[in-house]
Amino acid sequence: MKFIVAIIQPFKLDAVREGLSELGVEGLTASEVRGFGRQKGHREVYRGSEYTINYVPKVKIEIAVGDDIAERVVETVQNVAQTGKIGDGKIFVFELSEAIRIRTGETGEGAL
Amino acid sequence: MKFIVAIIQPFKLDAVREGLSELGVEGLTASEVRGFGRQKGHREVYRGSEYTINYVPKVKIEIAVGDDIAERVVETVQNVAQTGKIGDGKIFVFELSEAIRIRTGETGEGAL
Amino acid sequence: MKFIVAIIQPFKLDAVREGLSELGVEGLTASEVRGFGRQKGHREVYRGSEYTINYVPKVKIEIAVGDDIAERVVETVQNVAQTGKIGDGKIFVFELSEAIRIRTGETGEGAL
Amino acid sequence: MDGANTAWILTSTALVLFMTLPGLALFYGGLVRSTNVLSVLMHCFAIACMASIIWLVAGYSIAFAEGTPWLGGLQKAFLMGVGKDSLAGDLPEAVFFMFQMTFAIITPALIVGAYPERIKFGAVMLFSGLWILIVYAPVTHWIWGGGWLGGMGVLDFAGGLVVHLTAGVSALVIVVVLGSRRGFPTELRPPHNPGMTMIGASMLWVGWFGFNAGSALAANGDAGMAMAVTHISAATGSLVWLCIEWVKFGKPSLVGVVTGMVAGLATITPASGFVGPMGALIIGLAGGLVCYYAVGLIKHKLKIDDSLDVFAVHGVGGAIGTLLVAFLVDTSFGGGGLAEGMTMGSQFGVQLTGLIAVLVWSLVASFILVKIVQALVGLRVSDDEELEGLDVTSHGETGYNL
Amino acid sequence: MDGANTAWILTSTALVLFMTLPGLALFYGGLVRSTNVLSVLMHCFAIACMASIIWLVAGYSIAFAEGTPWLGGLQKAFLMGVGKDSLAGDLPEAVFFMFQMTFAIITPALIVGAYPERIKFGAVMLFSGLWILIVYAPVTHWIWGGGWLGGMGVLDFAGGLVVHLTAGVSALVIVVVLGSRRGFPTELRPPHNPGMTMIGASMLWVGWFGFNAGSALAANGDAGMAMAVTHISAATGSLVWLCIEWVKFGKPSLVGVVTGMVAGLATITPASGFVGPMGALIIGLAGGLVCYYAVGLIKHKLKIDDSLDVFAVHGVGGAIGTLLVAFLVDTSFGGGGLAEGMTMGSQFGVQLTGLIAVLVWSLVASFILVKIVQALVGLRVSDDEELEGLDVTSHGETGYNL
Amino acid sequence: MDGANTAWILTSTALVLFMTLPGLALFYGGLVRSTNVLSVLMHCFAIACMASIIWLVAGYSIAFAEGTPWLGGLQKAFLMGVGKDSLAGDLPEAVFFMFQMTFAIITPALIVGAYPERIKFGAVMLFSGLWILIVYAPVTHWIWGGGWLGGMGVLDFAGGLVVHLTAGVSALVIVVVLGSRRGFPTELRPPHNPGMTMIGASMLWVGWFGFNAGSALAANGDAGMAMAVTHISAATGSLVWLCIEWVKFGKPSLVGVVTGMVAGLATITPASGFVGPMGALIIGLAGGLVCYYAVGLIKHKLKIDDSLDVFAVHGVGGAIGTLLVAFLVDTSFGGGGLAEGMTMGSQFGVQLTGLIAVLVWSLVASFILVKIVQALVGLRVSDDEELEGLDVTSHGETGYNL
Ligand SMILES: Nc1ncnc2c1ncn2[C@@H]1O[C@H](COP(=O)(O)OP(=O)(O)O)[C@@H](O)[C@H]1O
Ligand SMILES: Nc1ncnc2c1ncn2[C@@H]1O[C@H](COP(=O)(O)OP(=O)(O)O)[C@@H](O)[C@H]1O
Numbered sequence A, B, C: 001m002k003f004i005v006a007i008i009q010p011f012k013l014d015a016v017r018e019g020l021s022e023l024g025v026e027g028l029t030a031s032e033v034r035g036f037g038r039q040k041g042h043r044e045v046y047r048g049s050e051y052t053i054n055y056v057p058k059v060k061i062e063i064a065v066g067d068d069i070a071e072r073v074v075e076t077v078q079n080v081a082q083t084g085k086i087g088d089g090k091i092f093v094f095e096l097s098e099a100i101r102i103r104t105g106e107t108g109e110g111a112l
Numbered sequence D, E, F: 001m002d003g004a005n006t007a008w009i010l011t012s013t014a015l016v017l018f019m020t021l022p023g024l025a026l027f028y029g030g031l032v033r034s035t036n037v038l039s040v041l042m043h044c045f046a047i048a049c050m051a052s053i054i055w056l057v058a059g060y061s062i063a064f065a066e067g068t069p070w071l072g073g074l075q076k077a078f079l080m081g082v083g084k085d086s087l088a089g090d091l092p093e094a095v096f097f098m099f100q101m102t103f104a105i106i107t108p109a110l111i112v113g114a115y116p117e118r119i120k121f122g123a124v125m126l127f128s129g130l131w132i133l134i135v136y137a138p139v140t141h142w143i144w145g146g147g148w149l150g151g152m153g154v155l156d157f158a159g160g161l162v163v164h165l166t167a168g169v170s171a172l173v174i175v176v177v178l179g180s181r182r183g184f185p186t187e188l189r190p191p192h193n194p195g196m197t198m199i200g201a202s203m204l205w206v207g208w209f210g211f212n213a214g215s216a217l218a219a220n221g222d223a224g225m226a227m228a229v230t231h232i233s234a235a236t237g238s239l240v241w242l243c244i245e246w247v248k249f250g251k252p253s254l255v256g257v258v259t260g261m262v263a264g265l266a267t268i269t270p271a272s273g274f275v276g277p278m279g280a281l282i283i284g285l286a287g288g289l290v291c292y293y294a295v296g297l298i299k300h301k302l303k304i305d306d307s308l309d310v311f312a313v314h315g316v317g318g319a320i321g322t323l324l325v326a327f328l329v330d331t332s333f334g335g336g337g338l339a340e341g342m343t344m345g346s347q348f349g350v351q352l353t354g355l356i357a358v359l360v361w362s363l364v365a366s367f368i369l370v371k372i373v374q375a376l377v378g379l380r381v382s383d384d385e386e387l388e389g390l391d392v393t394s395h396g397e398t399g400y401n402l
């Protein structure tokens, strides 16, 4: 099994989810993160004092998938999340040793 | 060492923590995530407009443990976090290459 | 490639980021987490009722790096994030199978 | 008609409405979990709307129309016969009606603090509606509407019995039948937004000027002194609570200090037109002190989950103030003086009679009402709904989408 | 000069300012995405400041100085000739000026609800400034300043036409030119903070006492009855909305109930000095019901993204109230009675004339203004700015750093 | 006794209390880090309570009882001898006492903006308590209580010197001894909740009507004109700040515009009963402009961490207004006219004398008080506490559990 972590633009979350669901991936976990990278944050000025917000809000999605479809999942995320502008984000792929569904105790790909 | 990631129901966090602490696991890291899966979100209606909240709030816990107790940790999480209803969540197990305690620089299992 | 996860004190984030940028690491992803460990939370009292806040706010940073500088990244984080007090946090190192830059489709170390 | 008095009571009406919307709603809303904040605001808002209509339809008439010592007649239902030129004293009757309506709004809304995070919305509405007719309006008639307690000489300037005791006692009754929140008393969440509670408390303080000084029904020295003693008691109650927490925990809390304020205000309410600054200091002291320990008694000793301490603060505060006024009204304490022929002792007897009567009626009637509501629509949401929070499950909304 | 009336109108002025700052701002602010909340607050605040200066410079004079039936003269520009001793009726003219200023503030601020999350700040300022001079001040003159509609006998006690219809119609016009928010109607975010909306709504309710009862320009029975009917209509409108949602969705919402409140208040506004409690119940019922369905019609049928329903609530409410008053003013409905020589029918004709005149003028003038603004500074921010939110992109600020 | 005036001052009292609770508290609370929000609210609330009691015990008597030109006597301590029928002018004395109390509450609360996020709670309480007795009450006596500055003819209608200059100067003094926040000036966090700041600012604006128009102590044309000029100056100050930011940064901010509002209000305060609309425009302009640059001077040039700009806004604003009134009071600027025998020049001399006297006294006395407090309880929390935030470390509470 593979564990795919993608850092994407927040407004792409829905599209990615739909793209994946077409591939048959029904579950994923998302969370809000702050991204630091080439895309820079912005400046705010309050009463003449400047504050640099040096991060950009991003969404991190985590998807556990079987080895068979891992590649297509990566492709899909890459295609759907792409806008072509700096800050589109990254995809990281890990080996997943084991997965368990808490409700049933199923393990392996059946747990996903 | 193993790195165990569990996505659980938010109200199970305390119980899981206690269960693990009985196993001798003293540390873990938790965060709030949005889960997409078989358990669906809910609908909200504001002034006649419908909004589908298609995620469910979940808590992600991350636990680094020695290989010896990894299995019992997984078991404990699975037992304690289980309610038997859809949406109980998943456990993912990873190989952990190295762990360092920042305060002391200790590495390996001693760092946990 | 390595994937380095560090749980640090929130007020160390800026310093760590600067330290890493001197090493040439330009990107990372941060998020807010709740830490449970040796460092304990605090007690709050409202109208005579006690509430134990048993976690401590921490920041998790995730950094994907090439194998060559991984060690120096770990060292830097450890040095910069250290205050010597309980609760300084942990660094975890994982093997990263693949990395993709969404914008360009670049893979491997070039994607970082 | 007196224009100046009218101007002040129009203003007071706005101030007292402001106490409930949004004052009390925020005061309570900040103290619950973030997944129940909207439901608390909704309880207060919906009760306010319903109470207004009920007041128009029958409540006002039951309370203030001529009738028996027990109940007013229905001749003023729907404000029948009340026009722009009708007077109540030297105020336009529409103004008096409105001013009193704001009291009929806030009193059932006070009870909201007893049952948040677990009650059915239908139960809130049904109970509150009946309660105004069966408990609030009659007791108002007894004391302010020409009824038997007023006739006996009970002193209740702005509602120690009419407002605070009725609400406090009924809160307790409803909780006993409804049961505690899941996880009470050990696994509850701390207030989700103490700042919101402080905003609400501040609005209560400001609005209370309309409540107490407005109850003089005139813009004169009575109103001025009522405002002064109200303020002094609020400040004293706050400082008492602050000092207790500072000594006990080393950390005086915002939630604590504003709770002390409400205690000081509830306690001065029945006395506000009768006592002087000295009396106000004593009442603030007593209110802060006794209510502090009452909270501990109810919640931690008796393990009754009167969630936001309605009884311990309002019920107890209203009761103490009602009893203390028998002494502090005396000129020796700087008060306005006892009524002719009264001694402190005899006045105390009268006050105690009033207190017991109102307490017993609130208790018995509320118990019956709760049982009726339980039978008709049920009181409590399911465990799952309680867990998820009432905002989503009862109202289909989320408090914070930040 | 009458001191009591002055006291009440000074108070009412504070209450009506409070309706906009922060009332309306919060009401609207809670309904948008969290990345646009500050921009909405900013719109309301900056409009309030600018409207005040425009009112001083020329608006007040256009509206209330003697002139033609169409426009007042400029002799009172900069309050020239108005000193501490100048009177307007039995009020100091400075007080009347201030009271009316608060109306000139809130009316353009109401329009803010039409265009949030996508409009340029410069466009907001330019449009609002011109609008006060071209739409608001003239219409005020027509109806309250001695102009032709007032002369015909149009009944508009506190601004059903002057305030709510002008704002509602112009809101619709601006939206049609500006276009919808990205993602409308399917992919919008729910209100980011319904509690904030409720706080604002509560302030609107309380402040509306100054708006309507203050419009009596006196502290007397007229003011008292205006306050009473205002309150009754607000409560009724709320309950109507609550019941519809309860029946339709099983979950009455906080946002719904406070929207019903605004509908009830907007609808009673033109009628508040003329009708009795019965009339208020009918108006609240009509306002709640019709506005509920109007929201659906505009947003879901016509797919017009009048984002916070300015037209459906204020425009429609103001219009209904303006028409209904022709009947409900009659003594048979408990109202104050028709003017001599008027029948319900003839009064209805007058009301309809007023409504059409104001509607047409607001529509035509606003359309021209929007086009001018579009040509001069542009209306809409870029897609990227809309996506990121106006708080950061237009104002360089972030709403919540928790 | 005049009922109408009493009605208005009762109302004004409520409005001015509302300025502090919750107005000022929110204005300040939104500007700090989220981990210090409750501590700021607590400072304001606890100071309000303590100030009330001190005012009763001795402050009012020192300020307003007959005595020497320097200090009032103690004959009115605890309101001794003041009953419901006592008058102060044509107001019940209890009303005058309460109205003035609200000023004694807000003035030390203004100073809170100087020292948030790092001060010990005990130091706040001790300093504020002493400060009311040693700085505020005496200066009030000098100017309003029959003291030497009032006798000289100093014009200070509602507290440019008494309130804003005393608070501003003392704020600066305390900061110089206390030191800057960790990370000042480069590594601070932006305001955690600008919306909260705007809510507070709006309440300040509305409440300021009570502050300035209430200072007429009557419901008449004086009050009306005071309200009008107050409003005009606030609007002008806001727009000035908005324009500066728009030109300089391209992004006018909400925090900026409301800061301009406070500058406009502080600046008009001493002048509000004396100038006309023209004067108000000039004062608003001056206040906005000068305060904008004063903020930069103090914070960025002098690197003094007067955290929420108490001196630059209140101190500077109060000073400018006090000096400008010497000219703008003249009838040639539409003002009420100079006192008999005064020229602009001589009045300016008097104003300058008053300013210097109050400035020097505030500076010297505050410095001594700060040193005493430092010696007795210490001023500053530990570095760790500052890092974690005062909410948890000083008050055992968390601001947001969302
Ligand atoms: N080395 C890295 N490790 C972890 N996350 C990274 C790394 N580099 C970038 N990121 C994440 O990816 C996001 C996008 O990266 P950025 O450099 O801005 O643009 P792009 O991916 O288009 O080159 C960043 O905001 C950050 O969250
Ligand atoms: N393939 C997946 N990868 C990552 N997280 C997942 C995956 N599938 C499910 N999850 C997480 O687990 C949670 C529970 O899954 P769900 O399908 O709702 O119920 P169950 O685990 O009982 O089958 C989801 O809300 C989501 O956070």
Ligand SMILES: Nc1ncnc2c1ncn2[C@@H]1O[C@H](COP(=O)(O)OP(=O)(O)O)[C@@H](O)[C@H]1O
Residues within 6 Å of the ligand: B026, B027, B028, B029, B030, B062, B063, B064, B065, B101, B102, B103, B112, C007, C034, C035, C036, C037, C038, C039, C040, C056, C058, C085, C086, C087, C088, C089, C090
């Ligand atoms: N076994 C673990 N797995 C995951 N995270 C851990 C583990 N142990 C500790 N942590 C994280 O590290 C943080 C610091 O740990 P703690 O025991 O408090 O101090 P120290 O690292 O100085 O020994 C914790 O708050 C928690 O977030």
